[in-house]
Amino acid sequence: xxxxxxSKVRYISLVLxxxxxxxxxxGYAQSPVAATVDRTSLASNELVTLTVTVDVEAxxxxxxxxxxxxxxxxxxxxxxxxxxxxxxxxxxxxxxxxLRPLETGQLTIDPIEVDIDGQxxxxxxIAIEVSxxxxxxxxxxxxxxxxxxxRDLSDQSFFVEAEVDNPNPYLGEQVIYTHRLYxxxxxxxxxxxxxxxxxxxxxxDEPIVTQRHHQISGRRFSVREVKIVLFPTRTGKLxxxxxxxxxxxxxxxxxxxxxxxxIEIEVKPLPDDxxxxxxGAVGLFTIDAEVSKDRAxxxxxxxxxxxxxxxxxxxxxxxxxxPDMPEWRVFDAQATTLxxxxxxxxxxxxxxxxxxxxxxxGTFTVPPITYTYFDPDAGEYRTIGTDxxxxxVEPGAGEAPPPVVIGANKEEIERLGTDIRHIxxxxxxxxxxxxxLTAQTEYWLIWGVPILLLVAxxxxxxxxxxxxxxxxxxxxxxxxxxxxxxxxxARSSTQDPYIAAGQILNTYLSDKLNQPVMGLTQDxxxxxxxxxxxxxxxxxxxxxxxxxxxxxxxGPGSSAPNHGQRLLDQTETLVADLEETFKS
Amino acid sequence: MxxxxxxxxxxxxxxxxxxxxxxxxxxxxxxxxxxNQLYEAGQFDEAAAVYQSLVDAGLEDGALFFNLGNxxxxxxxxxxxxxxxxxxxxxxxxxxxxxxxxxxxxLQTIDQIDTQGEGLLSRLTNLAQQWLTLNEMAVATLALWFVLxxxxxxxxxxGQSSLKQGVFYLLIIVAIxxxxxxxxxxxxxYVENVRPDGVIVAEEIEVMSGPGSQYIxxxxxxxxxEVSILEERSNWTRMALTGGQLQGWVPASVVExxxx
Numbered sequence: 001x002x003x004x005x006x007s008k009v010r011y012i013s014l015v016l017x018x019x020x021x022x023x024x025x026x027g028y029a030q031s032p033v034a035a036t037v038d039r040t041s042l043a044s045n046e047l048v049t050l051t052v053t054v055d056v057e058a059x060x061x062x063x064x065x066x067x068x069x070x071x072x073x074x075x076x077x078x079x080x081x082x083x084x085x086x087x088x089x090x091x092x093x094x095x096x097x098x099l100r101p102l103e104t105g106q107l108t109i110d111p112i113e114v115d116i117d118g119q120x121x122x123x124x125x126i127a128i129e130v131s132x133x134x135x136x137x138x139x140x141x142x143x144x145x146x147x148x149x150x151r152d153l154s155d156q157s158f159f160v161e162a163e164v165d166n167p168n169p170y171l172g173e174q175v176i177y178t179h180r181l182y183x184x185x186x187x188x189x190x191x192x193x194x195x196x197x198x199x200x201x202x203x204x205d206e207p208i209v210t211q212r213h214h215q216i217s218g219r220r221f222s223v224r225e226v227k228i229v230l231f232p233t234r235t236g237k238l239x240x241x242x243x244x245x246x247x248x249x250x251x252x253x254x255x256x257x258x259x260x261x262x263i264e265i266e267v268k269p270l271p272d273d274x275x276x277x278x279x280g281a282v283g284l285f286t287i288d289a290e291v292s293k294d295r296a297x298x299x300x301x302x303x304x305x306x307x308x309x310x311x312x313x314x315x316x317x318x319x320x321x322x323p324d325m326p327e328w329r330v331f332d333a334q335a336t337t338l339x340x341x342x343x344x345x346x347x348x349x350x351x352x353x354x355x356x357x358x359x360x361x362g363t364f365t366v367p368p369i370t371y372t373y374f375d376p377d378a379g380e381y382r383t384i385g386t387d388x389x390x391x392x393v394e395p396g397a398g399e400a401p402p403p404v405v406i407g408a409n410k411e412e413i414e415r416l417g418t419d420i421r422h423i424x425x426x427x428x429x430x431x432x433x434x435x436x437l438t439a440q441t442e443y444w445l446i447w448g449v450p451i452l453l454l455v456a457x458x459x460x461x462x463x464x465x466x467x468x469x470x471x472x473x474x475x476x477x478x479x480x481x482x483x484x485x486x487x488x489x490a491r492s493s494t495q496d497p498y499i500a501a502g503q504i505l506n507t508y509l510s511d512k513l514n515q516p517v518m519g520l521t522q523d524x525x526x527x528x529x530x531x532x533x534x535x536x537x538x539x540x541x542x543x544x545x546x547x548x549x550x551x552x553x554x555g556p557g558s559s560a561p562n563h564g565q566r567l568l569d570q571t572e573t574l575v576a577d578l579e580e581t582f583k584s
Numbered sequence: 585m586x587x588x589x590x591x592x593x594x595x596x597x598x599x600x601x602x603x604x605x606x607x608x609x610x611x612x613x614x615x616x617x618x619x620n621q622l623y624e625a626g627q628f629d630e631a632a633a634v635y636q637s638l639v640d641a642g643l644e645d646g647a648l649f650f651n652l653g654n655x656x657x658x659x660x661x662x663x664x665x666x667x668x669x670x671x672x673x674x675x676x677x678x679x680x681x682x683x684x685x686x687x688x689x690x691l692q693t694i695d696q697i698d699t700q701g702e703g704l705l706s707r708l709t710n711l712a713q714q715w716l717t718l719n720e721m722a723v724a725t726l727a728l729w730f731v732l733x734x735x736x737x738x739x740x741x742x743g744q745s746s747l748k749q750g751v752f753y754l755l756i757i758v759a760i761x762x763x764x765x766x767x768x769x770x771x772x773x774y775v776e777n778v779r780p781d782g783v784i785v786a787e788e789i790e791v792m793s794g795p796g797s798q799y800i801x802x803x804x805x806x807x808x809x810e811v812s813i814l815e816e817r818s819n820w821t822r823m824a825l826t827g828g829q830l831q832g833w834v835p836a837s838v839v840e841x842x843x844x
Contacts, residue, residue, distance in 0.1 A: 324626050420688055421681040423623055423654050424647035430612045433644035433844075437722040438773055446726060450733035457737045 032056060033114045035123035038217075044104050044130055052095040052123065056116050063095050066110035071099040079159040079258040094159065101130040157184040160245055162260035164230075165344070170268050172282030172313065173376040174346055175201070175230040179243045179260065182214065182221040192248075193226065196241035200267075201230040202313060208341050229346045231282075231313045232267040239264050270374055275381055277321050281373035283312020287320060289369055289386035291356075298361055298396040306352040306369055306386065314339055314348025322354075323367040331355040358393040365390050472514040479511030480579040487572050497564030498552030501571040505545055508575050512582060534581055538574070545571045612638060616648060623651065628658040646676035650685070657689055662808030663785035663840075665689045670781065670810075670842045677714050693808035697826050712768040721772065725765040732758045775812075782823060782839045784809045791832035795820035802832045813841055 038049040054061045065073075079094045101107060107130055111122040158181070165176045177198075181191060195207075208227040213220055232238060244259040270282070285308060292303040306320060315337055322330075332354055339348035358364065368385035375382050437443045467474035483504055490500035509517045509525075513532065517525060522543055529539045548567045619634035632655035638648055653668035669686040676682055712721060735755045742748045775781060784805050792799040795817050805811075814831065815822040821839050824831035 418688065420654055420657050420685045423620055423651040424681070426613050426616045426620060427645055427647050428613070430616065430638065430643045430645050430648065432642045437719045438769070443722060443726070447729065450730050454733055454737065457740065461740070 031121055031123075032116060033061075033112075033121040033123055035109070035112050035126060037109070037126055037128065040127065041129040041131070042101070044101055044132055046100075048099050048101070048128060050097040050099055050109060050126075052097075052112055052114070054093040054095070054114055054116065056091055056093065061093060062115040063093075064113045064115070065097070066112060068099070068109060070103050070107045071101055071109070073097055073099055077159060077161045077260050096159065096161075101128070104130045104132055106130075158182060158258065160243065160258040160260050162240075162243055162263060164240070164263055164265060167263075168266050168268060169232060170282060170374065170376045171235050171270050172231055172233075172280060172374070174283070174312065175232065175265065176344060177228045177230055177240060177263075179226045179228075181224045181245055181258070182216070183224075184219055184221055190247075191224075192246045194244040194246070195226075195228070196243060196262075198228070198230060198240060200234050200238040201232055201240075202316060203231075204229045204315075204339070204341075204346060227341075229341065231316075232265065235267045235269040237264060237266055271379070271381070273381070274374075275372050275383060277370065277383070278372040278374070278381060279318035281312065281317045281371070282376060283310050283314075283317075283373060284375055284377070285310030285312065285317075285371060285373050285384065287369065287371045287384050287386055289366070289389060291366065291389055291391060294389070294391050296358055296391055296393045298358055298393055300357070300396070302356050302358075302391070304354040304356055304366060304389075306354065307349060308352070308371065309347075309349045310373075311345045311347050312373070313346070314350055317350065317373075319352070320369050320371045323369060325356070325364075325366065327360065327362070327364045328356040328358055331357075358391075361393050361395040363390060363392050475511050476514055476582075479508050480575065482511060483508040483575050484572075487568070487575075490568060496553070497568040498549050501564075501567045502546060502549030502553070505542065505549075505571050505575065508578070509542075512578070532582070534578070538577060538581060541570075541574050542578075545574055612641075612643060616651075619651065619655075623655055623658075628655045631655045632659065632664075644675065646672045646674075646679065646682070649675065650679075650682055653685060653689075657685065660692075661785075662689055662692050663783050666693070666808050666810065667783040667785065667840050667842060670783065673713070674842070675717060677717055683714070689808070694806040695809040697809065712772060718772060718776070721765065721769050725762065725769050728758055728762040728765055732762055776843050779812045779814060781842045782811050782813045782821075783842065784811065784834075784838060785840050786838035789834050789838045791823075791830075791834055793832060795822070795833045799833070803830060805834075811839060813839065 032055045034053045036051050036053075038051070042048055052063055054063070077096050079096075107128045109126040109128065111125050114121045114123075160179065160181050162177065162179045165178070166173065169175050179193075179195075208229075210225045210227075212223050212225070214223045215221070230240075240263045242259045242262055244257065246257050287306065287308050289304060289306045292305070296302045308314070308317065308320065319335075332352070335350050335352045337348060337350045339346060341347070366389040368388055370383055370385040372381060372383040374380075467477070486500070486504045486507065489495075490497065490504065506518045513528060515528075517528070520528065525542070526539050529542065545567065548570075552564055552567060615634060615638055619631045619638075622628075622634060623631035632652060635648060635652035635655060639652060649668045649672035653665045653672060656662075656664035656668060666686065666689055669682055669689060672679070672682045673686060716724065732755065735751055735758060739748060739751045739755060742751060784807060787807050788804055789806075790801045790804045793802050809825075811823040811825055813821055813823050816836060819836045820833045821836045822831065822833050823839055
């Protein structure tokens with residue numbers, strides 16, 4: 001059949017169009033970037049998975065998520081798969097974001113920019129319908145508890161994810177870091193895990209590894225789950241770096257390099273009202289104590305076992321507060337610690353073995369042993385303690401005293417410990433603080449007394465010297481004192497009072513006038529006394545006393561003794577009056 | 585009759601006063617017994633509170649200060665322990681227990697004090713403080729003064745006696761002792777009244793260049809460091825370390841004087 005002209009034109013046009021489509025590339029090349037979601041309609045309490053796939057031949061691309069103020073990102077992960085085809089190496093990067101909607105209604109995920117070697121590619125916007133929470137209260141989507149979920153992973157054979165069970169723990173509270181590797185088929189070489197360094201955390205040395213299977217969108221994945229128990233050692237924001245999983249290429253596949261995104265944790269400080277004996281233990285603990293025997297003997301060993309059990313970081317938990325037990329000599333043996341991971345908690349038990357030796361007989365009580373910890377679930381401090389334990393110590397069996405060895409070698413006394421000396425007993429009286437002597441005026445006045453003594457001594461010496469140089473004056477000054485002494489002697493002795501009166505008066509006058517007066521006539525004596533300004537009545541009395549003395553001595557018939565005594569008294573009075581006159 | 589009544593009343597008042605004093609005395613000694621019992625039961629903070637209440641009431645006794653120092657030592661409050669041991673030492677300078685505990689608690693303090701800058705007078709004063717109380721030193725010095733003057737008078741009055749040379753040597757010895765005693769007593773009075781000793785009772789304190797927190801921090805001191813108090817001004821105290829090289833200002837509440 002012959003083709004007419006119109007048919008020819010149509011045929012040629014069609015060929016040209018096909019050739020054009022085959023050979024004219026730019027302007028309409030297939031984008032290396034694609035973004036998809038696993039569902040486009042969900043409830044407000046459900047999650048949606050956004051997957052961004054990037055195929056490149058060069059270095060890893062840079063994905064910039066748009067501002068999604070209507071969503072919050074729960075977790076994110078990145079995986080990559082390398083392939084070599086006809087000598088050309090290409091890599092597929094898969095970025096997965098688990099999102100929770102913040103609003104209801106028609107929400108849009110804006111185009112996502114991906115920078116590949118300086119060239120910017122954008123995905124198409126994605127519309128999502130978010131409805132209110134259904135009456136049945138469906139649980140949010142995500143990895144199913146029963147081992148299946150509906151994520152769209154049709155184009156992925158393996159991926160990783162990482163999460164923590166407690167993103168806002170207290171300082172020292174347990175946090176479990178879980179890392180999962182999902183693989184759709186076997187044949188991979190054993191993957192190598194490059195775990196993060198967990199800076200700012202204490203970790204247990206043995207990760208807990210489990211293997212199981214999980215259905216995702218009808219595909220069966222093998223899941224290798226690694227749990228690591230962490231205890232934050234400082235407060236504030238801590239970052240757990242990415243975990244990198246590498247599988248080398250083999251005959252059956254090209255291998256892969258997958259890594260998770262870093263996880264941020266905000267560590268809260270412990271409350272300020274910690275009891276004074278709190279040493280940093282966080283968790284939930286119990287403490288028990290028992291003795292190996294409750295009847296002991298003096299100087300025989302018994303063992304006190306104290307067991308600390310609970311959830312928390314038992315390996316680094318502080319020791320209990322050991323009470324004072326002065327009746328015992330206590331020796332600490334090493335504590336043994338056992339830990340286990342059960343029901344998503346690190347549990348453990350630490351057993352302290354304390355060897356005790358009683359020094360004397362009697363009934364003693366091992367006091368309660370206390371332990372203070374912080375319970376993060378309750379948010380408060382707790383103090384627990386053991387019950388007191390009564391131990392009866394009996395005297396040791398009688399033994400013969402050791403023989404006394406004379407000359408045995410002596411041992412140097414070894415000081416085993418040092419403590420302050422014991423308190424003093426109560427004094428009989430406790431008094432208020434007194435004023436020190438140096439603060440009292442009288443004390444300083446007393447310092448002047450020796451000065452006065454010195455001055456007095458000096459004056460006395462000067463006087464003595466002066467008197468030595470003036471014997472007559474000295475004699476005159478001593479006259480009255482001498483006369484008084486003589487009167488006292490006369491009265492105490494059996495001496496004749498008439499003789500004594502006369503002698504004493506003469507002696508006094510001789511001393512006072514510095515010349516002998518005995519033997520002077522009455523006129524001469526009168527003249528002498530007048531020259532010394534002695535009054536006439538006194539002079540007359542002098543003569544009367546002297547005459548009375550002579551009359552008593554030489555007169556006919558002795559008078560009564562009292563007459564003589566009266567003369568003596570009169571003479572003493574006369575001498576005192578003369579002394580007054582001489583002084584004036 | 586009136587005189588007899590007055591005399592009887594006076595005697596009664598004296599006896600009542602003595603009885604009251606005795607009754608008060610037994611109350612405070614009972615309190616101190618309670619403090620000792622608390623200490624022996626290991627309740628050091630309660631024991632310290634009892635002892636401190638007696639001290640705050642104005643009671644002064646070497647054993648009381650010693651026990652209070654022990655209670656603070658057991659609570660590892662080195663500053664208060666040193667303070668109270670020093671107070672006990674003032675009243676019982678020859679007591680070996682006070683010396684031993686003071687030496688032990690000084691080993692616990694953090695700051696190392698250089699004593700090389702300490703003057704002779706300061707050393708002499710410190711030496712005397714370890715043997716005699718202030719009152720004993722005052723009496724001893726006064727007694728030496730009396731003895732010196734009496735010997736001088738005797739020496740003066742002996743003339744040409746053969747005893748004169750012996751008295752002369754004795755005079756020299758007593759004079760030297762007196763001079764030493766006067767320096768020591770004077771130094772001690774100077775220290776107690778002009779530059780009293782104090783102890784830092786705060787865990788750690790920054791020493792400022794002036795009496796205020798706006799000044800420069802020059803250095804820091806720790807609990808138990810012994811200092812000399814130079815001046816007090818508006819709730820700040822100027823203090824110096826031994827030797828006087830380092831000095832500065834601290835809040836008055838962190839340093840307590842040994843002599844109140």
